[in-house]
Amino acid sequence: MTALVKTKAFENDSAPLQSDIIIDVGGIVATAPVKRLKAGETLYVEGDNAPYCYQIVDGVMKEYNTLEDGRRQVADFYGVGELFGISESDKHLHTTEAITDCAVRCYLHDAYLREVAASPERSQQLLDTLMTRLHRARERIVMLGRMSAAQRVAAFLLRLSSEQETTNDIQFVMSRQDIADHLGLTIETVCRVLTTFKKSHIIEMKNSRLFDVPDINALDDTAHGMGTRH
Amino acid sequence: MTALVKTKAFENDSAPLQSDIIIDVGGIVATAPVKRLKAGETLYVEGDNAPYCYQIVDGVMKEYNTLEDGRRQVADFYGVGELFGISESDKHLHTTEAITDCAVRCYLHDAYLREVAASPERSQQLLDTLMTRLHRARERIVMLGRMSAAQRVAAFLLRLSSEQETTNDIQFVMSRQDIADHLGLTIETVCRVLTTFKKSHIIEMKNSRLFDVPDINALDDTAHGMGTRH
DNA sequence: CGTGCAATTGAAAGTACTCAAGCCACGTGG
DNA sequence: CCACGTGGCTTGAGTACTTTCAATTGCACG
Numbered sequence: 001m002t003a004l005v006k007t008k009a010f011e012n013d014s015a016p017l018q019s020d021i022i023i024d025v026g027g028i029v030a031t032a033p034v035k036r037l038k039a040g041e042t043l044y045v046e047g048d049n050a051p052y053c054y055q056i057v058d059g060v061m062k063e064y065n066t067l068e069d070g071r072r073q074v075a076d077f078y079g080v081g082e083l084f085g086i087s088e089s090d091k092h093l094h095t096t097e098a099i100t101d102c103a104v105r106c107y108l109h110d111a112y113l114r115e116v117a118a119s120p121e122r123s124q125q126l127l128d129t130l131m132t133r134l135h136r137a138r139e140r141i142v143m144l145g146r147m148s149a150a151q152r153v154a155a156f157l158l159r160l161s162s163e164q165e166t167t168n169d170i171q172f173v174m175s176r177q178d179i180a181d182h183l184g185l186t187i188e189t190v191c192r193v194l195t196t197f198k199k200s201h202i203i204e205m206k207n208s209r210l211f212d213v214p215d216i217n218a219l220d221d222t223a224h225g226m227g228t229r230h
Numbered sequence: 231m232t233a234l235v236k237t238k239a240f241e242n243d244s245a246p247l248q249s250d251i252i253i254d255v256g257g258i259v260a261t262a263p264v265k266r267l268k269a270g271e272t273l274y275v276e277g278d279n280a281p282y283c284y285q286i287v288d289g290v291m292k293e294y295n296t297l298e299d300g301r302r303q304v305a306d307f308y309g310v311g312e313l314f315g316i317s318e319s320d321k322h323l324h325t326t327e328a329i330t331d332c333a334v335r336c337y338l339h340d341a342y343l344r345e346v347a348a349s350p351e352r353s354q355q356l357l358d359t360l361m362t363r364l365h366r367a368r369e370r371i372v373m374l375g376r377m378s379a380a381q382r383v384a385a386f387l388l389r390l391s392s393e394q395e396t397t398n399d400i401q402f403v404m405s406r407q408d409i410a411d412h413l414g415l416t417i418e419t420v421c422r423v424l425t426t427f428k429k430s431h432i433i434e435m436k437n438s439r440l441f442d443v444p445d446i447n448a449l450d451d452t453a454h455g456m457g458t459r460h
Numbered sequence: 461c462g463t464g465c466a467a468t469t470g471a472a473a474g475t476a477c478t479c480a481a482g483c484c485a486c487g488t489g490g
Numbered sequence: 491c492c493a494c495g496t497g498g499c500t501t502g503a504g505t506a507c508t509t510t511c512a513a514t515t516g517c518a519c520g
Contacts, residue, residue, distance in 0.1 A: 065372055068454065073372045087361045093368070117350045124347065130360040131317045137367035138323070142295055142303045144374035145414025149508070176467060184375025186509060191468050208467060208516090224298065379476065406499060419476055421500050438484095438499060 028115055032105045037061075037098040044085070050092045052106045053085040059102030060173050063094045064181060074182035076136065077174065079163070083129060086112070100173050144184045152183040153193045154223035157203070161213060170203075170211045197222070262335045267291075267328040274315070280322045282336045283315040289332030290403050293324040294411060304412035306366065307404065309393070313359060316342070330403050374414045382413040383423045384453035387433070391443060400433075400441045427452070 034057055037043060043054070046065060056078055063084060064074040075094055078084050085092065086109075116122045143152055156179060160170050180187045197203045202219055204212040213219055264287060267273060273284070276295060286308055293314060294304040305324055308314050315322065316339075346352045373382055386409060390400050410417040427433045432449055434442040443449055 065368075067372070067376060071376055073375045075368055075371060087364050089361065093365065117353060120347045123353050126357065127360070130357070130364060131319065134317050134360065134364055134367060135323065137364060137371060138295075138305055141305060141367060141370055141374060142297070144371060145303045146297060146301055187467080188469085188510085189508060192508090195468075416477060417498095418478085418500080422476090425500075 028107060028111060032107050034103050034105050037102040037104065039098055039100050039102075041098045041102075043096045043098065043104065044092050045095045046092055048092045050085060050088040050090060051109055053083065053088075053109050053112055054096075054104040054106055055083045056080050057103040057105055059098060059100045059104075061096055061098050061102055061104075062174065062178060062182075063096045065094055072181045073184065074178055076133075077178075077182070085109075086126070087130065087133070099178065149183075149185050149189050150193050150196065151223050152185065153179075153190060153197070154202075154219050156183060157211070157213070158216075158219055158223055161216065161219075168213050168216070169206075170213060172209055176208075262337050264333050264335050267332040267334065269328055269330050269332075271328045271332075273326045273328065273334065274322050275325045276322055278322045280315060280318040280320060281339055283313065283318075283339050283342055284326075284334040284336055285313045286310050287333040287335055289328060289330045289334075291326055291328050291332055291334075292404065292408060292412075293326045295324055302411040303414065304408055306363075307408075307412070315339075316356070317360065317363070329408065379413075379415055379419050380423050380426065381453050382415065383409075383420060383427070384432075384449050386413060387441070387443070388446075388449055388453055391446065391449075398443050398446070399436075400443060402439055406438075 035043075035054075037059070043061070044050070058080060061078045061084070062074050063076050063078065064072050066072050076084075077099070084096065087093075116126050143155060147155065157170055160172050164171065174182075176187045176190050179185075180190045183190070194203070194205070197219075198205055200218075201214070202222060204214065206212055265273075265284075267289070273291070274280070288310060291308045291314070292304050293306050293308065294302050296302050306314075307329070314326065317323075346356050373385060377385065387400055390402050394401065404412075406417045406420050410420045413420070424433070424435070427449075428435055430448075431444070432452060434444065436442055
C-alpha cells in the first residue's frame with residue numbers, strides 16, 4: 001500500500017526518510033547509494049543502458065513510453081518502497097521521471113540479481129513483485145480495452161483512495177496530463193469527467209489535486225456499473 | 231517464437247507431439263500428466279483454485295477475463311511451449327480455453343515453485359518468463375491506450391506473421407471475436423479494418439483465416455505510422 | 461499587476477460502437 | 491440432391507463518445 005501522495009521530502013534533510021518501509025532486499029541496502037531527484041527530473045530514458053534498478057525511498061515517480069508522435073503512455077506510478085527498473089534486461093524499456101522531489105536507492109542490477117539467485121526467499125520476493133506487476137498490468141489492459149472514460153477515471157480515483165488511509169480525501173501529486181496519459185485519454189476528457197463527477201456530487205474538489213469523496217460507493221458504482229466503451 | 235497457427239494435433243494420436251520444443255522446466259516433466267482438450271473446452275475458470283500450472287504441448291489456448299456485462303478481454307494467446315497459470319497465487323485470475331484441440335502438461339503449482347526455488351537456473355528461467363510477460367503486457371497497454379483500431383489490427387497481424395516462418399502468409403486459428411476481444415474492439419470494427427486493408431492491397435484474404443501479405447512493410451507502416459487514437 | 465502554466469470549457473469533427481441485415485460455407489434431414 | 495438451419499463473417503446506417511482545436515479561467519509568483 002504505497003501512497004502516491006505528497007510527502008514532505010526535503011523540508012528537512014535531516015528528517016528520517018520513510019526507510020522503515022524499505023525491506024532490505026539483499027543485504028545490499030547498506031551499500032546501495034541513494035540518489036536524489038528534483039520534481040520533473042528524469043532518472044533514465046527508454047533505451048538507456050540499465051546498470052541499476054531502483055527502490056523508492058521517498059517521493060513518487062512515473063514510468064512511461066513516448067510514441068513517435070509525442071503522445072505518451074504512463075505505464076505506472078511508483079510510491080515509497082516500490083522497486084522498479086528490474087524487469088529490463090539490458091536496456092531500459094521506459095522513461096522514468098520524478099513527479100515530486102524523490103530519493104531512490106540504486107542497486108547494481110547484476111549484483112541485485114545475483115543476491116536474488118542466492119537466496120530462495122529473495123527469489124520468492126522478486127517473483128511475487130513481478131507477479132503483482134503482471135496482475136496490475138493485466139487489470140490495466142482490461143481497463144484500457146473495455147472501460148469508458150468515466151469508468152477509467154473512477155477506477156483511478158478508487159486506486160488512489162485505497163492507497164491512502166485518510167478518511168474521505170484523495171490527495172495526489174500527478175497532473176491532469178499524467179492521469180490522461182495513464183488512462184489512455186486526453187487531458188480534456190479527464191477534466192470533463194471530473195466536472196461530471198462534481199456535478200453529480202460523486203466528488204467534491206477542494207482544490208485541483210485534493211478531492212473529497214463523500215460516498216465512496218457511488219464512485220465504485222461508477223467504476224463498475226453501466227457505461228459501455230464509448 | 232511460438233506459433234499460434236493450426237497444428238495437426240489429433241490427426242494421428244501416435245504422431246510425435248512437438249515436445250522437442252518443450253524444455254524440461256524442473257525435472258518434473260517426466261512425471262507431469264498431459265491433459266488433452268477439445269477445441270472450445272475450458273481448462274479452468276477465473277476464481278477456480280489453482281493447484282496446477284500448465285505448459286502447452288500442442289495447440290493454441292486463450293486466456294481471458296469476462297466482465298460483469300459479458301464482454302471479454304483476452305489477455306493473451308499461448309502457443310506450443312508456453313507456460314501459463316503460473317502467476318496466479320491461489321485462485322486463477324483468468325479463464326483459459328482451448329482454441330484448437332490442445333495438449334497441456336500439468337505441473338503441480340507448489341511442486342513447480344519448489345523446484346524453481348531449488349535451482350538458480352530454473353529460477354532465472356521463470357524470472358525471464360515473467361519479465362517477458364510483463365513486457366508483452368506493457369506493449370499491449372500502449373496499444374490499447376494509444377493506438378487506433380487500424381494500428382491495433384496491423385500490430386496483431388504483424389505479431390502473427392513474426393511467429394510463423396512461412397513466407398508471406400498469415401494463417402491463424404482464432405475467431406474474429408477472439409481478435410476483437412484481444413484488441414479491445416468490436417468484431418465489426420475488426421472486419422471493417424480488415425476490409426480496408428484488403429482494399430488498400432495491404433493484405434489479400436485467401437480465406438477468412440488465411441491472409442497473404444505481399445508487402446510486410448506496408449503493414450508495419452500502418453501499425454506504426456499515422457493514425458491517432460480517434 | 462503582468463507572466464506563465466495548469467486546468468477548464470466550448471464547438472466541431474471523427475472514430476468506433478450499436479443495431480440490424482445480408483452473405484457464405486457447411487452440415488442435416490427430407 | 492436440395493431446402494433449410496446454423497455459425498462465423500461482412501456490410502450498412504445511425505449514434506454516442508472522445509478527440510481536436512481554440513479560447514478562457516484560475517492560480518502562484520515575481
